Amino acid sequence: MNFTNFGRYILLLKSVFRRPEKLKIYLKEIAKQMDYVGVGSLGLIAIISTFIGAVMTLQIAFQLVSDFIPKTIIGSVNRDSSILELSPTISAIVLAGKIGSAISSEIGSMRVTEQIDALEIMGINAPGYLILPKIISGITMVPMLVIISMFLSISGGYIGGSVSGAVTPSEYLQGITTDFNPYTIVVALVKAFVFGFIITSVPAYEGFYVRGGALEVSQASTRAVVISCISILVCDYLVTQLLL
């Protein structure tokens, strides 16, 4: 995203946050988007998080070769890695692929078939009507998905450790309950909030300014996912540096 695009992105966001024409219709649209972003992504996030947690346990156990390090450390490392990094970032990258491409294609198709022009001619603030509900659903549902992901990732670690015998259930439980710092949850939720905003607003921008036809819509969709993923990783670093 060069500076011209960044400027246009900011201007688009300014239009997005104009006062809604009719709150009731926007609320209905927000509920629809929340269902799509939140409930619609739950299965995917559950599967990914559980397996990542299980794999993490096995890999940490594999690297702990010293007898001087207690096995309980496997639980602690898994917990902190899941909360601080894996759940927010991996979930966000997966959601950027799933939701980001869908948002970009939907809005891009509406652009090339003149549906956005139709909204504007009717006197409706098209960026507000199309993008605001998506952003609100992103910044509310992604943190919720991340909370579920944290829980499932840590649970996955428990299952993986128990099944493989890499760590006993009691050692793992002792590990995850030792020296827990609740502030890590706050950091993860801040990340999830920022990622939720990126996942929805960047693809919406790419779709909104598509020119051309089906080919350009698909190109915009690909670009949206790539830019979202890079933005997520950059913001991940910045938020971590700022908050830890």
Place this chain on the structure above:
Amino acid sequence: MIEVKDIYKSFSGNEVLKGISGKFEEGVTNLIIGGSGSGKTTLLKCMVGLHQPDSGSVLYDGRDFTPMTYEQRIEVRKEIGMLFQGSALFDSMTVEDNIMFPLNMFTDQTRNEKLERVNFCLERVNLAGKNKLFPAELSGGMKKRVGIARAISMNPKYLFCDEPNSGLDPKTSIVIDELIQELTEEFKTTTIVVTHDMNSVMGIGDYILFLHEGKKFWEGSNKEIAHTEIKELNDFVFASRFMKAAKDKF
């Protein structure tokens, strides 16, 4: 009445409109005609505010639209209905929801009142009972008629139609043309149709503005168009073999 005064518009240094002026009266069907790339659609988009003209003004019953703020434009746009070339129906909504959409946004009518209005609009375009169909289930002609129904749902003072006959068979084209003309006379709207379809020109062209290479070359009615001496207009009007044969015969 809509008046355009000295409209200029260019894209990346390429001048598309070169000082277009014209008056479009209410209750009659006004046509903007011209070949591909003559600037018809650009002029229409400048008139409705989808493009900002480089200079010139667009007056809606004396109200200058071009310098208006976003909020002022919204008020004018509530008086505008538009039929798009590809109909631009919302894919995710049924026919009923498409037509009801502007009513939901801008009125406080009850559900029954809105439904009554939707059914009236659908009856008016001969699509009664098609409420629950999705755009993907409609033919090209039906989509255009739903587009018209949505455009008239808010009782617009100004009706714009961008190539309403494109992609339609001649019989359906005539149905759409007649519908536009009937609605214009019935609701006394200021109707502007962008077209290059000669059947429409001869059938419903009460006032015609001919554009060529971004300039206004001629204005008049369908009764006068066949008798002009302007080469560019004659080349356009009698381009088809049918029109040429008709001219030679009469």
